[in-house]
Amino acid sequence: MDLDHARWRTSTRSGGGECVEVAFVPGRTAVRDSKNPCGGTLLLPESAWRSLLSSPGR
Structure with missing residues (x-):
């Protein structure tokens, strides 16, 4: 993805x-x-991002 x-x-x-x-x-x-914008990038599906934000202890 660009x-x-x-x-x-x-x-x-x-x-x-x-x-x-x-x-x-x-x-x-x-x-x-x-700190390293040219390094690796994670591409998460929208559902995984929502799950991460709603997880306990975030």
Whole structure:
């Protein structure tokens, strides 16, 4: 998936140098480390992203 034009935003739960960025693209949520934006990117199905956000202890 081409993420060159994705609109990345830093998670509101990031802090202390442990920053995570997310971008919402059709049918997926992309997640990457803001300190290494050229590194790997996780592409999660929308259902997996919702499940992650609703999990206890997040």
